[in-house]
Amino acid sequence: MRIREELLTLKDGRTVTLRSVEEKEAEAMLDFLRIISEETHYLIRYPEEIDITLEKEKQIIRNSLDSDDMAWFTVFDGEKVIGNCSVSRKDGFIKTRHRADFAIALEEVCCGSGLGTILMEKAAAKARELGCTQMELGVYADNERAYALYRKMGFRECGRTPNAFRLKDGTYIDEINMYMRL
Numbered sequence: 001m002r003i004r005e006e007l008l009t010l011k012d013g014r015t016v017t018l019r020s021v022e023e024k025e026a027e028a029m030l031d032f033l034r035i036i037s038e039e040t041h042y043l044i045r046y047p048e049e050i051d052i053t054l055e056k057e058k059q060i061i062r063n064s065l066d067s068d069d070m071a072w073f074t075v076f077d078g079e080k081v082i083g084n085c086s087v088s089r090k091d092g093f094i095k096t097r098h099r100a101d102f103a104i105a106l107e108e109v110c111c112g113s114g115l116g117t118i119l120m121e122k123a124a125a126k127a128r129e130l131g132c133t134q135m136e137l138g139v140y141a142d143n144e145r146a147y148a149l150y151r152k153m154g155f156r157e158c159g160r161t162p163n164a165f166r167l168k169d170g171t172y173i174d175e176i177n178m179y180m181r182l
Contacts, residue, residue: 001071010113021074026057032081071126087123100132141174155180
C-alpha cells in the first residue's frame with residue numbers, strides 16, 4: 001500500500017518527509033536497519049544479522065507497495081531513512097482479520113522528537129481503514145521509553161513472554177504483549 005508523501009515538523013523544528021519507501025531506496029533502508037540495530041538491543045536482530053541482500057530488500061519493498069493488507073510508513077531526513085513503522089492485518093481469516101500487528105523503529109536521535117507519536121497515530125488510522133479494530137505489539141520489558149509511549153497512545157498490557165529475548169551476554173529479557181482497541 002502506498003503512503004502519500006507528507007511533510008512533518010518535529011518538536012525540534014526539523015522538517016522531515018513521511019512516505020512509502022521506493023525500490024531505488026533499498027540500500028538506504030538496509031543502512032537504516034544496520035544503524036538502529038547498532039544503537040539498541042530493542043530490535044530483534046543484531047547488526048551482523050542484517051544479511052538481507054539488496055534484491056531481497058527490493059522484493060520486500062515491492063511486496064509492501066503491492067499489499068492491500070499492510071502499510072509501511074518511512075520517514076526521510078533528506079535522502080536518509082530515520083524511522084519507519086508498519087501496520088499489517090494479522091491474516092485474512094474471518095476470526096482474526098480484525099487484528100493488526102504494529103512495529104516501529106526510530107534512530108536514537110529521533111527519540112523524544114514527537115515522531116513516534118505521529119507514526120503511531122498514522123498507523124492506527126491506517127489500521128482502521130483496513131477494517132481492523134485492534135492493534136497489537138510486543139515490546140522489550142526494559143524498553144521503558146517505548147512502553148511509556150505505547151501506554152500514552154492507549155495500548156494496554158495483556159501478557160508477557162518470559163525470557164523472550166536472550167542477549168549475547170546471556171541476559172534474558174521478557175517481552176510485554178500489548179494491544180489497543182481502535
